[in-house]
Amino acid sequence: MKPQRPVQRESFQIDADIRRAQTLPSWVYTDPEVYERSRDAVFAPSWQLVTDLESVSLPGSARPLTILEGLLDEPVVVTRDERDTLRCLSNVCTHRGNLVCTQAGKCAQLRCNYHGRRFALDGAFRSMPEFEETEDFPSPADNLRPIPCEALGAWLFASIDPAAQLAELAAPVLDRVGFLDMRQMRHEPTRSRDYLVKCNWALYVENYLEGFHVPFVHDSLAQALDYGSYSTELFPGAVLQLGIAKGAEDCFQIPDDHPDSGRRVAAYYWWLWPNTMLNFYPWGCSVNIVRPLGPALTKVSFLTYVADESRLDKGAGAELDKVEREDEAVVEQVQRGVRSRIYSRGRYSPTREQGVHHFHRMLAEALFPVR
Numbered sequence: 001m002k003p004q005r006p007v008q009r010e011s012f013q014i015d016a017d018i019r020r021a022q023t024l025p026s027w028v029y030t031d032p033e034v035y036e037r038s039r040d041a042v043f044a045p046s047w048q049l050v051t052d053l054e055s056v057s058l059p060g061s062a063r064p065l066t067i068l069e070g071l072l073d074e075p076v077v078v079t080r081d082e083r084d085t086l087r088c089l090s091n092v093c094t095h096r097g098n099l100v101c102t103q104a105g106k107c108a109q110l111r112c113n114y115h116g117r118r119f120a121l122d123g124a125f126r127s128m129p130e131f132e133e134t135e136d137f138p139s140p141a142d143n144l145r146p147i148p149c150e151a152l153g154a155w156l157f158a159s160i161d162p163a164a165q166l167a168e169l170a171a172p173v174l175d176r177v178g179f180l181d182m183r184q185m186r187h188e189p190t191r192s193r194d195y196l197v198k199c200n201w202a203l204y205v206e207n208y209l210e211g212f213h214v215p216f217v218h219d220s221l222a223q224a225l226d227y228g229s230y231s232t233e234l235f236p237g238a239v240l241q242l243g244i245a246k247g248a249e250d251c252f253q254i255p256d257d258h259p260d261s262g263r264r265v266a267a268y269y270w271w272l273w274p275n276t277m278l279n280f281y282p283w284g285c286s287v288n289i290v291r292p293l294g295p296a297l298t299k300v301s302f303l304t305y306v307a308d309e310s311r312l313d314k315g316a317g318a319e320l321d322k323v324e325r326e327d328e329a330v331v332e333q334v335q336r337g338v339r340s341r342i343y344s345r346g347r348y349s350p351t352r353e354q355g356v357h358h359f360h361r362m363l364a365e366a367l368f369p370v371r
Ligand code: FES
Pocket: 093, 094, 095, 096, 097, 098, 112, 113, 114, 115, 116, 117
C-alpha cells in the first residue's frame, strides 16, 4: 500500500473545464483521513433516503430507522400522528441516551424502556418518573430533536444537518420523471438485495456516473441501450443519464408535452448527491443506496420498487444483478489500481465523463472547500 500522505487541499483542485481537468488524485480513494473527513464534510449535511412512505403510512405509528447505517449511524424514529403529520425525530432519549423506539408499530406515544420517559409523537416531552425535584425541568432540551425530513416520490429522505433543502435537489428529478406515478411503486423485498463491494464509495459512484464503460463491461445492457444516444445532464447536486432504447427494446410512454416526448427512453438514471441513485425503468424503480463501510469497503443496497410487473425483466431494467456484478468486478479492480505507487491521476473524456467530472468537482469542494 502507498505510504499515507497528509491531506492537501491544493491536490484536490479539479479544473472547471473538463477538457483541461485532471481526475481526483488516487489517494482520495485510499487515505483513511479523507474517508474520515467525508463523514462530516460529505455525508452529515447530505440528504439520505431513510424509508419508503408506504412503510410509515399508518396514523398513530412509529418506526425506528438509522440514517446511513455503517457511516453516520444516526438513530431516528419516523412518526405519523393521528392528524397524519409525518415527522422524523432523534431516537435518542434525552435522559441518558437509550434508544426510545425499538420496534415499529401502532402507538399513541413513545416511551423509553430504560427509566420510563414519555414523549408525544411530535417529540415533545410528556412525563418522567422521579424527576419532581429536578430543577428547571423539563426544558426544550428534554424534547426529542426534530430531524429535517422531506418526501421525494415514494421515499422519505432525512438529513441531520442539511446544507440545502431536498426540494432544490429534487426539482429537476420531478420535472423529468414527475409524469410517473411513483406512489404506485411497491417495494419488492424478494427482488431487493445488498452487495458488498471491495472499493471506496466514490469509485462506485463515479463508475455509475458514466455510460462510457457500458460497451466494454456490460454486454447484455449494451444490447438494450443505444450507445450513440446515451446522454448526461448535470444539475446542482444531481446527474441525469438518459438511456435510449435500442431497436424494439422496452421504453417509457412519455406524455406529449414532456421534454423527452418522441424519444425512446429506456431508463432515467438519476444520481443524487452524494450516494443515492434512483433508476427509473418502465417497470418501476431500482433504488441504489451506496453505504461507505471503510476506505475500501462499500455496501450497495438495491431496493426494487415495482409499478408494472408485466414489464419486469425487459429492456435496460432487466438483469440488474448481472450488471451489478459486472460493475462490482471492475470497480474492485480499480480500487487495486488506485493503490498503485505509479498511478496518480487521469484525464476525462469531455463527451462521456461529464457526470464523473461533476461529481469529482462536488467532492473536492465538499472535502476541501475553498474559503
Ligand atoms: S434513558 Fe430514557 S428514561 Fe432514562
